[in-house]
Structures are given as C-alpha cells and as structure tokens.
Amino acid sequence: MSDIYIICVEDEPQVLDVIIRDLAVFEEIFPIELAHSADEARELIKEIKQEGHKIGLALCDHIMPGDKGIDLMIEMQKDPFTEKTRKVLVTGQAGLEDTIEAVNNAKLNRYIAKPWNPRELVEVVKEELTQYVIQEEKELLRFTSLLDQEKIQEAIRTKGYV
Amino acid sequence: MSERKKPSKEQRPNVIGASARPMYDKSTFVSTIKDEIPNSLLLKSLKKDYKEGEVMLREKEINDKLYIILEGYVAQVKQDEDSGTQIGLHGPGDFIGLLSFQTGEPVFTTAKASTHVSGLCFDHHSFEVFMNEYPQISKILQGLIFSNLADRYRKVVMLHVEVANLSRQLEEERNHLKQTIKELERTRNALISQEKMATLGELTAGLAHEINNPASALLRSVEYLSENLPAMAENASALPDTGLVRFFFETGFKREFADTTVQRQRMKELNASYPELSRSMLRTMAEMEPGVFEKLTSFIGSSKNQPLLQLLIDAYQSGVFLNSIKLSTARIEYLVKSLKSYSRQGGKDPEVSDVRQGIMETLQIIGNRLKDIKVETEMEEACPVNCFVGELNQVWTNIIINACDAMDDKGKLVVSCKPDKESSRVIITIADTGPGVPDKIKQKIFDSSFTTKTAGGDFGLGIGLAITKNVIEKHHGTIEVKDHPQTGALFIITLPLAS
Incomplete structure (x- = not known):
C-alpha cells in the first residue's frame, strides 16, 4: 500500500526540528520528510514518486536561498503528481504580492504565520489532510483515529462505501 | 545708472x-x-x-x-x-x-x-x-529760489514716506520669504522622513523574518524541553549507567545538521533493520554517528527496554533543543544589538567608529534581501572614521538595497573597505552584478527625485541616493558611480581617515 507523505521545506534547521516535533502525532500514518531548499524538495518529490507513494501535504517556508517557497508551490500545482497535494505556507514574512500570487497560481490552501501556535498548526494539518484523503482515497476508515472523524464518516456515508 | x-x-x-x-x-x-x-x-x-x-x-x-x-x-x-x-x-x-x-x-x-x-x-x-x-527779474528769481527750496523740502518729506513704505514692503517680503523657507524645510523634512520610513519598512519586513525564525524555534524548543525533562528525571534511575543520559544529551547538543538526502537514506536503512521503531525515533537515530548509535543498539528489540531507549532519545533531543535555544537566543540578541547600533542616532558630535562594523551590521540587518546574493567582503584593515554612525549606516543600506533591486535579488555583491594612508582616506567600494548605471544618468542618480523605479513602486521616493550624497558630503567624503570592469555598477565612496 502506498504511503501518504507530509513534506516540510524550510531552510532553518532549528525551525525544521520543531515543526517535525509538532507534527510527530501524524507520523503514525503519514510519514514526514524534510527538505532544506526548493532544490532538495524537488529531489525528495521525485524520490517519493519513484517509490510509488503520494504527497498529501506540503508545508513550505517562503523566504529561502534559491527558489522561493511560492515558486516551488506553483511548480507543484502544475505537476499532476503534486497537483492535489494540499499546500500550506509557513512563513515569517511574505509580502502581499507574494501571497496573492500563491493563492492564485499555487492554489495555496493555508497560510500560517511564524511563530505559530502548535495547536493551530496541528489543527490546520489535520483539516488539510482530511480534505486530501476524502478527495483522493477510497479506503477512509483507517484515517478516522487521526483526522477529522466527523467529516470522514460523513464522506464515507455520501460515497456509499467503507 | x-x-x-x-x-x-x-x-x-x-x-x-x-x-x-x-x-x-x-x-x-x-x-x-x-x-x-x-x-x-x-x-x-x-x-x-x-x-x-x-x-x-x-x-x-x-x-x-x-x-x-x-x-x-x-x-x-x-x-x-x-x-x-x-x-x-x-x-x-x-x-x-x-x-x-x-x-x-x-x-x-x-x-x-x-x-x-x-x-x-x-x-x-x-x-x-x-x-x-534787474529788480523785476530778481523778484521772479527769488520766487523761483523759494519755490525750488520748497520743492526740495517736499521731496525730502516724500522720500521719507517712500522709505517708510519700502521698509514696510521689505519687511513683508522678508516675512513671506521666511514663511516660504519654513515651508520648504518642512516639505524637505517630510520627504526625507518618508524616505526613511520606506527604508524602515524594508528593514522591518526583513527583521520580521529574521526574528520570527529563531523566535519560533525558541518557543517550541522551550515547550518540548519542559515536557521532556520531568519524564527524563523520573526514568533516569532505571538506567544501568546514568552517564549515558548525559552522553546523549551532550551529543544532541553538539549535533550538526546533515544533508537531508543522506539522512533519508540512512533512515530507510534503519527502518529496514528495525521496522518496529517509530519514524520519529528512526529519524533521530539516523542523525547519530555510528559510534553514538552503537550505544543504543543494546536497548533496541526488547519491550522491557523500550522506555529506556525512549529516554536516551529524549536526552539526545533535549540536547538538540537546548542547543537550538542557545543558537536562537544568540541570533535574536545579535539582531537586536545590530539594530540598536545600526539605528544609533549619535548626539551632536561625531564619534570615531570603524566603517567595517557599520557595513557588517547593515549586511546582517538586510540579510533577508541577500539570501540569493553572494556577498563577498574585502575588509582586512581597520578603517576608523569620525562619523555619525546611524547616518552612515543609512548610506550603506541605501546603496546595498539599490544594488539588490538592480540585481533583482540574485547575483553577487562585493564590498571592500580599506584605508589609504597616503591620502588619509578610507575607500569603500560596493559593486553589484546588475545591469549597471547608463552613462547618461550617472550624474543624475544623486539628484533628489530621480528614480528608475516606476511610480507606485514598492520602495522609496527616489531620494535615497540624494540623501546618501548629502550624508557623505556632511562627512567630508565623496561618492561616485562607475561601471564595474566586468558587469554592474560600482559605487566608490571615500571618507577622511580618523587619526
């Protein structure tokens, strides 16, 4: 069975450390992978694709050396493999223009400002992953323990299969 | 006349x-x-x-x-x-x-x-x-003389009146001029402060990013440490060798971040060997040197030892987080210190300061604009100048931010600063790899209101370089722009070397 990955792209090691720690609860089902730059993220995405897995969620910093977070997200939006991936910007600073571009061209789903509140971060990730699995997965029951139980049960009822 | x-x-x-x-x-x-x-x-x-x-x-x-x-x-x-x-x-x-x-x-x-x-x-x-x-003519003559004198008298009186009128007009004119000068000064100050606010906006945006990153790491690390530490204290006594906790804590504290691809490969290998371990445990183990990991192996595999394995990994993690707190705090402290010194508004008198320090602080403060710019500095010797530090920092900021704009935030910036003993001057050069400054506008770029940025642009009013020139001249310095031998613009500034 293929796994649904969460990828975190962030150039600051210390920030990456705490993000993973905050999201540890999801690793029971959703393995987390890291990248320090857009380039590393591209490699990572390629690898995950080759191994036959999927990417359910991308958490991305904006200001990084090399390509910016939003550039990466726009790229992901254009690639059929990552088009459906939920995209969340986690940033300390992105100008209005950048944000508008992200919403319009990268179909950005959420924006989280640094420093974040861990409960909010977990909540956002939970909601986004719930959206992802409802849209993309057939077998939903296994997610009820970790994700939004109500929405998943609702989806199971509407879809008419377990 | x-x-x-x-x-x-x-x-x-x-x-x-x-x-x-x-x-x-x-x-x-x-x-x-x-x-x-x-x-x-x-x-x-x-x-x-x-x-x-x-x-x-x-x-x-x-x-x-x-x-x-x-x-x-x-x-x-x-x-x-x-x-x-x-x-x-x-x-x-x-x-x-x-x-x-x-x-x-x-x-x-x-x-x-x-x-x-x-x-x-x-x-x-x-x-x-x-x-x-000629008594008859004389009579007329006397009359004429009298009338002549009377005329002169009238004229003197009229002149007095005229002088009084003129003085009043002059006074009015003078007041009017005074008013105009005051208004001009106000406008000029408003423009300068608008420009300063634009620079400030740029700096604040950058600082928000620079500070939010370590602040996030700091906040979250503190929270995890406060969760980990009590549990570690409780479980440590169960270990055969309590020195191990200390060892893993210190190793975590010294951890260096590895390349994520290598890290991922290692994690996969570990996962194959120990499929029963959680991914977060495997991730931490993947960071460890083989010699360090060796010390963990005896705790893997038995469910009895599971809490102890968790304890050692937590000890390692605690070291990592404590180090993160140390690094983040130091970074915030450094940023705040730079900012304080950067924006230092000197008193009435200039002070002797090393130009290199101001340049380094400026590069630090606008670091977010320089992420994709390769910055090279050539500053070996001390360059003391008698200056208003805050004002000179505004100069470095203006020129470097202009360079970033010109390069579209990608390229190379070379800043050099050296004393020239012969001419008793400090020579500062700032070169970028942007498109350069066309010859016909080289003279104009230091004029106020000259800008190549389109109206409604995101930065400044185009008086940044005018202010820059002003500040340099106030410091008895010179500023000029040339073509870089390879590419881009080259700003050359000289300032008198302080003895």
Whole structure:
C-alpha cells in the first residue's frame, strides 16, 4: 500500500526540528520528510514518486536561498503528481504580492504565520489532510483515529462505501 | 545708472521745480532772460556753455558759483563708494549750486552736464549786481529760489514716506520669504522622513523574518524541553549507567545538521533493520554517528527496554533543543544589538567608529534581501572614521538595497573597505552584478527625485541616493558611480581617515 507523505521545506534547521516535533502525532500514518531548499524538495518529490507513494501535504517556508517557497508551490500545482497535494505556507514574512500570487497560481490552501501556535498548526494539518484523503482515497476508515472523524464518516456515508 | 543718459519724457517729472506755480513759471523766466541777454553786457558776460559730460560742480568742494540753466539738462549725481547714483535731472529755469552758493557749505551733489548746457554763471559779486540792475527779474528769481527750496523740502518729506513704505514692503517680503523657507524645510523634512520610513519598512519586513525564525524555534524548543525533562528525571534511575543520559544529551547538543538526502537514506536503512521503531525515533537515530548509535543498539528489540531507549532519545533531543535555544537566543540578541547600533542616532558630535562594523551590521540587518546574493567582503584593515554612525549606516543600506533591486535579488555583491594612508582616506567600494548605471544618468542618480523605479513602486521616493550624497558630503567624503570592469555598477565612496 502506498504511503501518504507530509513534506516540510524550510531552510532553518532549528525551525525544521520543531515543526517535525509538532507534527510527530501524524507520523503514525503519514510519514514526514524534510527538505532544506526548493532544490532538495524537488529531489525528495521525485524520490517519493519513484517509490510509488503520494504527497498529501506540503508545508513550505517562503523566504529561502534559491527558489522561493511560492515558486516551488506553483511548480507543484502544475505537476499532476503534486497537483492535489494540499499546500500550506509557513512563513515569517511574505509580502502581499507574494501571497496573492500563491493563492492564485499555487492554489495555496493555508497560510500560517511564524511563530505559530502548535495547536493551530496541528489543527490546520489535520483539516488539510482530511480534505486530501476524502478527495483522493477510497479506503477512509483507517484515517478516522487521526483526522477529522466527523467529516470522514460523513464522506464515507455520501460515497456509499467503507 | 548711467549719468549720461539722455533725458527722456519719463525722466521729465524728475526735473526739480517742474511743479512750480505759474507766477514763477520757469519757461517765462528763461525766455525773459534770454530776451534780455543781447541787451545786457552783464548777462552776456555771465553766459557760459558746457559740453555734454562736463562737470559743473564737484561734490565736497567749496563752491562760490550759482548757475541758472537756460538750455539743456544737468544731472545731479551723488557719489557712492564706487559708483554714482543719479538722483535728479535739472532743466531750463533750474538752479545749480544754490545751497553751497548761499551757505558756503561744501557741494553736496556733483552736477554734470547731461546734454550741451548753456546758462548763467553768477559769483557773489555779479549776483549782487544783477539783483540791483534787474529788480523785476530778481523778484521772479527769488520766487523761483523759494519755490525750488520748497520743492526740495517736499521731496525730502516724500522720500521719507517712500522709505517708510519700502521698509514696510521689505519687511513683508522678508516675512513671506521666511514663511516660504519654513515651508520648504518642512516639505524637505517630510520627504526625507518618508524616505526613511520606506527604508524602515524594508528593514522591518526583513527583521520580521529574521526574528520570527529563531523566535519560533525558541518557543517550541522551550515547550518540548519542559515536557521532556520531568519524564527524563523520573526514568533516569532505571538506567544501568546514568552517564549515558548525559552522553546523549551532550551529543544532541553538539549535533550538526546533515544533508537531508543522506539522512533519508540512512533512515530507510534503519527502518529496514528495525521496522518496529517509530519514524520519529528512526529519524533521530539516523542523525547519530555510528559510534553514538552503537550505544543504543543494546536497548533496541526488547519491550522491557523500550522506555529506556525512549529516554536516551529524549536526552539526545533535549540536547538538540537546548542547543537550538542557545543558537536562537544568540541570533535574536545579535539582531537586536545590530539594530540598536545600526539605528544609533549619535548626539551632536561625531564619534570615531570603524566603517567595517557599520557595513557588517547593515549586511546582517538586510540579510533577508541577500539570501540569493553572494556577498563577498574585502575588509582586512581597520578603517576608523569620525562619523555619525546611524547616518552612515543609512548610506550603506541605501546603496546595498539599490544594488539588490538592480540585481533583482540574485547575483553577487562585493564590498571592500580599506584605508589609504597616503591620502588619509578610507575607500569603500560596493559593486553589484546588475545591469549597471547608463552613462547618461550617472550624474543624475544623486539628484533628489530621480528614480528608475516606476511610480507606485514598492520602495522609496527616489531620494535615497540624494540623501546618501548629502550624508557623505556632511562627512567630508565623496561618492561616485562607475561601471564595474566586468558587469554592474560600482559605487566608490571615500571618507577622511580618523587619526
């Protein structure tokens, strides 16, 4: 069975450390992978694709050396493999223009400002992953323990299969 | 004013006595005398002619002649320090030398024939004789003299009034100018502070990012440490060797971040060997050197030892987080310190400071703009200058941010700073790899309101470089822009080296 990955792209090691720690609860089902730059993220995405897995969620910093977070997200939006991936910007600073571009061209789903509140971060990730699995997965029951139980049960009822 | 100016219609009203009443009508008087001349030996002997430009009376000299003009015009000139001011023009029927002739005082104003002049020239004796011989004409003459004096008096009064009026006008004008200058100053200050606010906005945005990252790491690390530590304290006693906790804690504290691809590979290998372990445990283990990991292996595999394995991993993680707290705090502290020193508003007096420090602080503060820019610095020797640190930092910021804009935030920035002992100056060069500054605007870029950024752009008003030049000049420095030998623009600044 293929796994649904969460990828975190962030150039600051210390920030990456705490993000993973905050999201540890999801690793029971959703393995987390890291990248320090857009380039590393591209490699990572390629690898995950080759191994036959999927990417359910991308958490991305904006200001990084090399390509910016939003550039990466726009790229992901254009690639059929990552088009459906939920995209969340986690940033300390992105100008209005950048944000508008992200919403319009990268179909950005959420924006989280640094420093974040861990409960909010977990909540956002939970909601986004719930959206992802409802849209993309057939077998939903296994997610009820970790994700939004109500929405998943609702989806199971509407879809008419377990 | 030219003394030789030919009398014109406009100048006529200046003719003294022009307003004399009819009974002392000058033209009647002149024609009466002219009629009389052919019949009188006395008048014939008194008649004299003067060429244009000839001086009849000279200022400050003693005079014993009284002239009555019959034809032509005489200019009355008052000598200033280096030039003469014509203060009146006299025509037929007017008197020249009246005051000095009567009072014996030195001549007050020079009289010079403005055209060819013919007139009667009396001395005291001939004047006496004339009065006796022509009582009728003398009567008119006296009337004219009186009217002449009255005219002069009126003129003096009018002049006083005019001076008072002029002074009032001048005062008004002066107040108006004062007001205008004040308004200009206000506008200028408003523009400068607008520009400063734009720079500040740029800096704040950058700082938000620079500070939010370590702040996030700091906040989250503290939270995890407070969760981990009590549990570790409780479980540590179960370990055969409590030194292990310390060992893993210290290893975590010293951890260096590995390449994520290598890390991922290692994690996969570990996952294959220990499929029962959680991913977060595997991730932490993947970070460890083989020698460190070795010490964990004896705890893997038995469910009894599971809490102890978790304890050691937590100890390692705690070290990581504590180090993160240390790094983040240091970074925030450094940023705040730089900011403080960067924005230092010196007192009234300049202070001796190393230019290199200001440049380094500036590079630090606008670091978020430099993420994709390769920054090279060549600054080996100390460069002390007598300066207002905050103002010079504004200069470095303006030039470097301009360079970033020109390079579209991608490229190379080379900053050099070295003392030149020979000329006693510090030479600072800032080179970018942007498109450079076209020759025809090289001169203009330091003018206020010159900008290549389109209206409504996101930064500044285009007076940044004007302020820059201002500040440099205030520091007795020079600034110029040249083409970089390879590519881009090269700003060269020199400042006097402090002894």
